[in-house]
Structures are given as C-alpha cells and as structure tokens.
Amino acid sequence: MAKRLDISDLNIYYSDFLAVEGVTMAIEPRSVTAFIGPSGCGKSTVIRSLNRMHEVIPGARIEGRIALDGEDLYGREVDPVRVRRQIGMVFQRPNPFPTMSIHANVIAGMRLNNKRMSKAAADEVVERSLRGANLWNEVKDRLNRPGSSLSGGQQQRLCIARAIAVQPDVLLMDEPCSALDPISTLAIEDLIGELKQEYTIVIVTHNMQQAARVSDQTAFFNLAGVGQPGKLIEMDATEKIFSNPSKKATEDYISGRFG
Numbered sequence: 001m002a003k004r005l006d007i008s009d010l011n012i013y014y015s016d017f018l019a020v021e022g023v024t025m026a027i028e029p030r031s032v033t034a035f036i037g038p039s040g041c042g043k044s045t046v047i048r049s050l051n052r053m054h055e056v057i058p059g060a061r062i063e064g065r066i067a068l069d070g071e072d073l074y075g076r077e078v079d080p081v082r083v084r085r086q087i088g089m090v091f092q093r094p095n096p097f098p099t100m101s102i103h104a105n106v107i108a109g110m111r112l113n114n115k116r117m118s119k120a121a122a123d124e125v126v127e128r129s130l131r132g133a134n135l136w137n138e139v140k141d142r143l144n145r146p147g148s149s150l151s152g153g154q155q156q157r158l159c160i161a162r163a164i165a166v167q168p169d170v171l172l173m174d175e176p177c178s179a180l181d182p183i184s185t186l187a188i189e190d191l192i193g194e195l196k197q198e199y200t201i202v203i204v205t206h207n208m209q210q211a212a213r214v215s216d217q218t219a220f221f222n223l224a225g226v227g228q229p230g231k232l233i234e235m236d237a238t239e240k241i242f243s244n245p246s247k248k249a250t251e252d253y254i255s256g257r258f259g
C-alpha cells in the first residue's frame with residue numbers, strides 16, 4: 001500500500017510545447033500533498049504524468065524520471081495499465097458509469113483486472129470500498145440503483161470507492177471538490193484525512209483554504225508568462241508555505257496578490 005513517489009528533472013510536453021519544466025520533488029507515503037498555483041501552471045499536467053495518463057493524448061510525452069518506491073514508472077518493461085491501477089485517479093467532475101448500479105460501479109476496475117470474481121468476493125470488496133469512502137451507510141440498501149441516482153457529493157465518494165476498490169498505492173485527485181457544494185466538500189475533505197492513513201494522496205486544488213486544511217505538504221507551481229513552461233517554485237510543509245514561504249512568488253500567490 002502507500003508508496004513514495006520520487007520525481008526528478010521532469011519535463012512534460014504536448015507535442016513541441018514544453019508545458020512543465022524541471023520538476024523535482026518527493027511525495028511521501030501516508031500523507032497528503034497539495035498542488036497549488038495559478039491557472040495554466042501545469043498542476044493537472046503533472047498529476048496526469050504521475051499515473052501515465054498524460055501520454056494518452058496524441059503527441060504528449062515526458063522527459064525525466066518518476067519512481068514509485070524506487071521503480072521507474074516509465075521503464076521499458078512497465079505496463080501503463082498496471083501503473084494506472086497502482087496509482088488511481090479521481091477527477092473534477094464525478095464520473096460514475098451512469099447506468100451501472102452502485103455495486104457494479106465500485107467493482108468496475110476489479111472486473112477489468114480479474115474477471116472471475118465470486119459474488120461473495122465482489123460483495124466484500126463493495127462493502128469495504130464503500131465503507132472506506134464513507135458512503136456505505138447511505139447506499140447499503142440501494143446498491144442496485146444506478147450510479148446516477150446519487151447526489152453529486154455521493155457520486156464523488158462513489159468514484160473514490162471505485163478508485164480504492166483495486167487497493168492502489170497512490171490516489172491522485174484533480175480538484176475533486178470543485179463541482180461540489182460546501183457540505184459535500186467537507187465530507188470529501190474528512191475522507192481525505194482518513195484515507196491518508198493508508199494511501200499516498202496528491203490533490204490539485206484551487207482552493208487555498210482547502211490545501212491548508214487537508215494537506216501535509218504543499219507544492220506551489222507558477223509560470224513566468226503565457227507560452228512559458230510551468231515550474232515548481234517551492235514545496236514544503238503546508239504550515240510553512242502558508243505562514244512563512246521561502247519565495248516571494250509563493251507569498252504573493254497565497255496572499256492573493258496574483259493568480
């Protein structure tokens with residue numbers, strides 16, 4: 001479970017466009033790392049490179065090294081599908097399979113990986129994952145209803161249940177609360193606090209209060225101008241970033257002077 005990510009000298013391209021340059025950082029297991037920074041600085045691009053989702057875009061590629069507990073995720077022998085199972089992702093908009101039942105949604109990834117799963121084993125995974133996502137009590141009596149019958153916040157927790165069903169090492173979350181109301185947002189934030197006991201979590205957020213509330217480490221990205229690559233400006237304990245950052249650009253951003 002929870003593994004460490006080491007990123008070194010990472011450059012990320014969309015065809016010829018260098019979107020992110022020279023990122024080196026360590027993401028610790030059993031902790032929450034927040035990526036913050038102005039629009040277009042490359043937060044989503046970096047997070048998508050961590051589980052090899054970046055390369056599904058035609059022409060997209062990376063240079064540098066990303067290692068999970070020392071294993072180079074871009075090594076020649078490495079299967080990107082396996083990487084995406086080990087490093088799960090939750091997106092901005094909850095995206096359950098709308099016509100599939102709640103039960104089937106949770107095990108959708110497992111079915112892909114292990115087609116012959118007994119009903120009892122499936123039921124156990126569904127309950128464990130829904131409990132893990134703090135959704136079990138709300139849905140246990142209607143597991144056969146479609147995923148789309150849930151509220152937005154419940155759908156997002158269903159997506160988190162789906163992501164943890166395959167027992168990943170890392171959970172990536174790209175603005176997981178931006179489509180949610182404040183109550184659902186708090187439920188997800190509480191859940192992130194619980195999940196970090198078992199997982200390595202990386203969250204992209206535009207909401208600096210959220211970064212301050214949920215994360216242990218914060219990475220601030222910035223870009224020098226339009227058409228310039230995004231860069232990691234500094235990364236440190238969240239408390240330090242929000243109280244006494246080392247770089248002026250970070251201070252300007254967190255104090256709302258730009259971005």
Ligand SMILES: Nc1ncnc2c1ncn2[C@@H]1O[C@H](COP(=O)(O)OP(=O)(O)OP(=O)(O)O)[C@@H](O)[C@H]1O
Binds near residue numbers: 014037038042044046
């Ligand atoms: N599919 C794509 N093709 C080409 N360029 C892209 C693509 N996706 C993103 N980019 C570019 O890469 C750069 C970084 O974008 P990215 O979405 O990672 O930034 P971000 O910090 O996540 O922004 P936001 O906070 O607005 O979501 C931007 O210049 C963006 O235009």
